[in-house]
Amino acid sequence: MKIGFIGTGSMGSILIEAFIESGALDPEQIIAGNRSLDKVLRLADRFPGLRAAADNGQIARLCKTIFICVKPHEYKHVIEDLAPWATPEKIVVSITSPVLIKHLEDLLPCKIAKVIPSITNYALSGAALCMYSERMLPSDREWLESLFSKISTPHHIEEQHTRITSDLSSCGPAFLCFFAEQFVHAAVEITGIEREEATRLVSDMMLGTAKLLTEKGFTPASLQERVCVPGGITAEGILLMQSYLDGMFQQLIHTTHAKYNSDLSKVESLFYGQKA
Structure with a gap:
């Protein structure tokens, strides 16, 4: 099964490296893309077999599970790229806290999960915060948590507690x-x-x-x-x-929650055109 990663910045690259080094994924299973192709090519050099994608559409077309590892303001563009290929059996995993599950469900017909990783996952330790849409089957949840258990301790949390758990x-x-x-x-x-x-x-x-x-x-x-x-x-x-x-x-x-609420307002504006 091919696993896609859109965004290979700090956290995207940490996830890729941790999954490979833990044995959770083989490089041949991974297709990765980034606005800066050089970052993906460097990963491909380090992990022979890892494939650099030409664009987000290629990742969406070839992968059953797609991790979105970009900043909130980049999501709308990424979703537009994914939409033609986001069939109901596919799983989209967001790692960005102010992008809510309902935001993605409103625009994509596929299964949606949100997993907030930690830099400690780079040491195959720490927590991964797992949240799921109702479209995710028990077998989907079990598979995703099994994947993350190789690099972390998965914790199933309510989305309303995203900020404090993060x-x-x-x-x-x-x-x-x-x-x-x-x-x-x-x-x-x-x-x-x-x-x-x-x-x-x-x-x-x-x-x-x-x-x-x-x-x-x-x-x-x-x-x-x-x-x-x-x-x-x-x-x-x-x-x-x-x-x-x-x-x-x-x-x-109070400070982290205020920043989160500000980011959430901006995401609402981005997705629905509401005034931030």
Whole structure:
């Protein structure tokens, strides 16, 4: 079965590489296209057998499952290219959060799924957030989740929770790395430790912490409790962070949701001509 990818930017290329490196897909199964053909040709050079498409229509014609990995403002053009070939048995998978399932169902007669990946999938880890149209059969859902299980832990979520689940699973790695970067910067500035050494220590710490949370039964709260000896150094640090970060994460969620709602309004305008 041929699998198509429209868009080989950051996340599109991550998915392709992860599927191939995990053994979920062979390069010969993949047909990929991008506005910049050079990006696809570089992937084809790395993974012999992967086919570079001349246009989106070729992908739609030859593939039963098509991943759309482009920015929201590019969707209308892509859908116009897909429409002549989007027969009811085909599956279109969107990875873009503000493009709703109903947007695609209104314009395409095929089966629709939405899967929000994470950069952690590049390490064959992390979550994939899965949402489905009613046109998707149980066997379609099972096949798609089986595919994603090779590079992630699939989570079936309600579409109304797209933003907050994406904050946690997809934006979260960047948020955590911002914290790590600031921690390293302060350590270097104040103590003179080598940046490379501090970065290695923080990276190993984050990996070990993730294993405790996912493999050893800890929760964030129980892990803190285990490390924080009353009156100890870690407890003092937690008290400081509590005083500075009070309300910050609530503001963070309000900020990401406001941006999502703005993007959603623009998508509505793009698809239906409504005023954004």
